[in-house]
Amino acid sequence: MIGPEEVEFFYNANQDRIRKVLESLKRERSHKVDYLFSKHYLPVKSSTDCSICARCCKLLEAGLDQEDIGLLSNSCLMEPKTFIGSYVGFESSTNTSYIKNKPCPFLSGNLCAHYLSRPKACADYPGLERPDIKYRLRSVQNNAAVCPIVANTLIRIAQEIGLPLD
Numbered sequence: 001m002i003g004p005e006e007v008e009f010f011y012n013a014n015q016d017r018i019r020k021v022l023e024s025l026k027r028e029r030s031h032k033v034d035y036l037f038s039k040h041y042l043p044v045k046s047s048t049d050c051s052i053c054a055r056c057c058k059l060l061e062a063g064l065d066q067e068d069i070g071l072l073s074n075s076c077l078m079e080p081k082t083f084i085g086s087y088v089g090f091e092s093s094t095n096t097s098y099i100k101n102k103p104c105p106f107l108s109g110n111l112c113a114h115y116l117s118r119p120k121a122c123a124d125y126p127g128l129e130r131p132d133i134k135y136r137l138r139s140v141q142n143n144a145a146v147c148p149i150v151a152n153t154l155i156r157i158a159q160e161i162g163l164p165l166d
């Protein structure tokens with residue numbers, strides 16, 4: 001299994017092979033791609049300890065909707081307006097809000113200080129369980145450089161479809 005310290009090296013060493021795996025998956029039916037991810041994601045997830053990693057919280061900027069902002073600001077004991085001024089960025093081209101600092105300001109050691117009120121994007125990450133993953137393979141590719149769960153899931157899928165990764 002690839003660990004948090006190895007995931008970037010793994011990605012750089014396998015970029016071309018990962019692209020070939022994803023191109024091959026693009027040619028498959030959506031339900032077959034969902035089947036492959038669900039088959040391999042669950043055992044990888046169950047043997048991964050996110051508390052020794054937290055790379056997603058250190059390297060990415062979590063998206064927020066209004067409900068997330070309400071819950072998080074409440075958990076921080078702040079008025080939403082003050083919370084937005086302190087922590088929220090806005091990308092006008094995509095009309096999206098996000099936690100604007102990296103590492104996330106709510107990361108405490110490797111744990112989320114507001115875990116029960118964390119944004120839906122954090123709870124959902126890395127998003128391999130949602131259906132129609134065939135249409136989100138670009139995001140899977142990007143996340144293979146960040147998240148050991150994604151890297152290890154791809155290693156298992158690549159093995160199954162006969163395009164093994166190193």
Ligand code: SF4
Pocket residue numbers: 004048049050051053054055056057125126146147148149150
């Ligand atoms: S979801 Fe992935 S990147 Fe985030 S802590 Fe868990 S293994 Fe690390």
Ligand code: SF4
Pocket residue numbers: 056057062099104105106107108111112113114115118119122
């Ligand atoms: S809100 Fe919590 S789970 Fe989300 S990025 Fe920040 S520390 Fe991580």
